[in-house]
Amino acid sequence: MTGFEFKIRKRDIDTLIEIILRENPDADIAMVKKAYDVAAKAHEGQVRLSGEPYIIHPLEVAITLAMLRLDTITISAALLHDVIEDTQYSFEFIKNEFSEDVAMLVEGVTKISSIKSRSRSYAQAETLRKMLLATIKDIRVIIIKLADKLHNMRTIMFQPEHKQIRIAKETLDIYAPIARRLGISRVAAELEDIAFYVLNREDYEYIKNSLAQRQNEIENYIENVRQIITKKLQELKIEVEVKGRAKGYYSIYRKMAMSGKSLEEIFDVRGVRIITRDLKDCYAILGIVHSIWSPIEGRFKDYIAVPKSNMYQSLHTTVIGPEGFPLEIQIRTREMDVVAEMGIAAHWAYKEGGKIAKADYKNLSIIDSLSDMNLDSMNTRDFVSTFKLDLYEDEIFVFTPKGMIVKLPKGATPVDFAYAIHTEVGNTCVGAKVNNKMVPLKTKLKSGDIVEIITSKNGKPSESWLKFVKSASARYRIRNWLRKHNEDINKQDDELKKKEEKKKEIKKASVKIPEDEQLKIKNISGNGKVGVSIEGNSNVLIKLAQCCQPIPGDEVIGFITRGRGITIHKKSCPSLERLKIESERFINIIWDKDDSNKYPVKLAVEAIDRPNLLKDITDEISLVRCNIIKAEAQLESRDKAVLRFILEVKNNDHLFDIMKRIKKLKNVTNVYKINEKVVLK
Incomplete structure (x- = not known):
């Protein structure tokens, strides 16, 4: 893997201590030094594939966590994270020599790392499950594991090529998405870029070289933008820091692939970040930016009022900047900037003792959905199919009729919404209104929609829902209900099949x-x-x-x-x-002149909407002894109602009589037969 920037870094315990003290002068350095000494003794004589002493690996993991400003308990656990697995030291030893917190973190990481049996796909799935189970108890376990994976990726060039590919795929599939969902963008971007280099070197080099060729041009452009913004805000006495925003190569590649755009068309290759002191200044700065440059419609997002599920907060806007180029601008406070870079890790910054309440990170949807699931009882295949989608989701924000905000994955449906409100709401859901209009349950919701769920005590989940729900929690709850009622469902299915076969026979x-x-x-x-x-x-x-x-x-x-x-x-x-x-x-x-047979036909009725319209139409149909197999009603515009029926009629005279009766009803504008395939379900 020659040509990649990463090299073995010659750093020692003094480097680690220096970083810790720079961030927190009151840190418990004695515990960190003791952890290093125990780890160095435990790994004495062990070497990595690179030929370097093994102790370099836990040291680099600890340095990454120190740079993320993690507490000394986490840093000490990082130094010891391979001790239980690879040496003679036990959980009890670490608990007695350090603390129960340190021992629990080490054991949590060890359980994840020790999965080596069965097939690779099983091991990968089980790794994900173990990691997330440990996360529910203490989220620092997963942060240590991510730092561990980062150093392994930095030294991946020493692995055989086939292993590089396997490890890189696993990183893109599991570790980088988890880092993103936890908001640790600094680690996520580096994991993505190294994996991208291994798996798709040609595209990596193209993006890297293209940006390098335009580096001076982009830097000069950003500097010009920085000066314009800084000067304007200084005049208004608003204190800010304006800086260019580097974007990862993989992030650019993914945007190009998803949007079908060229590198030149990606908005946020040119981007700046404005960091200010107070929340109120964020919105003032937004107004000033829009007074300097025209905003692009549909490109504004307020993640301050409605944070992402990984706690990320910022204002995003894209404007037509100098020279007519699209320019993405992010505006946030210093605290928001720290969380944007470090995500959940920011909650341990400067906090010694590790006494962090779960309330500090309960708003993470990845944690919230995990807490609701019984992961121990799920088999590995179900777990992966249920949960893995959650790692990649983008988000939308919809509202209940009372104005409560509900976060859902992009592409979510009213069924996802129902289960997000409560399991029983989902299990008894029979219909939905979006923006006060009845819609099918598989309708894709959009940000800003107001969603109302219609429930019935006779309602129950359908297996077909699994084809369109997007959220892991909804998928899990539907499967759970179906498993419990599987026997009854099978009996009902058999009865339905018999009825259908009987119909065909006669x-x-x-x-x-x-x-x-x-x-x-x-x-x-x-x-x-x-x-x-x-x-x-x-x-x-x-x-x-x-x-x-x-x-x-x-x-x-x-x-x-x-x-x-x-x-x-x-x-x-x-x-x-x-x-x-x-x-x-x-x-x-x-x-033949036999009137005993009935024939299904599809009939459409157009009308100006009014109360009791559907009732009046069905009353007229029943008066001529016609069976309604299926009925659908919807508003196609503000007041235009379209109703579609599948009816069983004897003949044309029977059908014309029905149509004539319906046409006489108040507000009905048109009645006609639809010549398309009649599907009976």
Whole structure:
């Protein structure tokens, strides 16, 4: 792996102590030194693939955590994180020599690292599960593991090529997304870039070289922007720090791949960050920036009012900057900037003793959803399929009718929303309103939508929901309910299948074939499974064409298919044009006078919306003894209602009578038959 920037760093315990004291002069240095001495003795004689002494690895992990301003308990645990796994020292030894907190952290990291059995895919899934189980107890376990992975990636060039690829994929699949979801962007960006280099060196080099060629141009551009903003804000006596914002190579590549844009079209290659002291100044600065340059519509995001689930807060806006280039600007306070760089790790900055309440990070959706799941009882395959999607999600923000904000993954549906409110709301959900309009449960929600869930005591989850829900917690709860009720569901399915089969067996079409045409059907086989029989010719299969949906009263003609019996079309059906090349296969059909059969037709009603509209229409339909198989209603504009029905009718006269009655109703503007496939569910 030659040519990559990372090299073995020659740093020692003095480097670590210096970084800790620079950030926190009151830190417990004695414990850190003791942890280093124990680790150095435990790993004495061990070497890494690079040939360097093994102690360099835990030292580098500890230095990364010190740079993230973690407390000395975490740093000491990082120095000792391989001691239980690779040496003779035990949990009890570390607990007695240091503290229970240090021992618990070391044990948590050890449990993650010790999964080496079964297949690689199993080991990877089990690693993820163990890591997240440990996270519920103390999130510092996962922070240590991320720092451990970072140093292993920095020295990945010493691994064989096939292992480099496997490790890099695992990093992009698991570790980098977790770092992102915990808000530790500094670690996430470095993990992504190294993995990107290993897996896609050509694109990595292209982006790197392209940015290098434009480096002076971009730096001069950013410096010009910095001076314009600083000068304007100084005039208004607002104290700020304005700096350019470096973006990772993988982050740029991912944006290019997802948007289909070239490097030149990516907005935030040119970007600045404005750091201020007070929250109120953030919004004042935003107004000033928009007075200097015109904002691009749809490119403003307020993550201060509605923080991301990883606690990230900032104002984002994209403007048409100098020379007409898009310029992304982020505005936040110093505290927000620390959290943006370090995420959850910021909660341990300068805090000795590690006494951090879980309330400090309970708003992390990744932690919140984990706490609600019984991970111990889930098998590995279910766990991965349920949870892994949560690592990659973008977010939307929707509202309850009372104005409460609910965070959901991008592409979430009303079902996701229902389960985010409460498990019982999800389990009894039967419908939803979005912005006061009824919508299907699979509707994708957008930020700003107001969502109301309609529940019923008879409501229950459907297996089909698993095809469109996006959140891991909703998926988990639906599966959980389905497992508990699986036996009942199987019984119901069997009963439904029997009913459907019975329907197919007894259904007949009331048509007959004139005697002079019956010679044409002598060679038609009755072995096909699709279709219904003609009376008097039980060995001949027929079916009514779905393209035109003929019913008694329509002028019809039959077409002899190859091996599938006869299909009956209206004589006006457009499909007959393409069948004319085999005109010898046409056969005359006559409707029988049998009124006992019913035929499904699809009917549409357009009307100006009003109270009781649906009730009045269904009342008219029932008066003519017509069965309604299915009904749908929706508003297509402010007051235009469209209602669609699947009805069972005897013939054309029956259908025309229904249509005539509906047309007389108040506010009805149009009634017509829809010629499309009738699907009965």
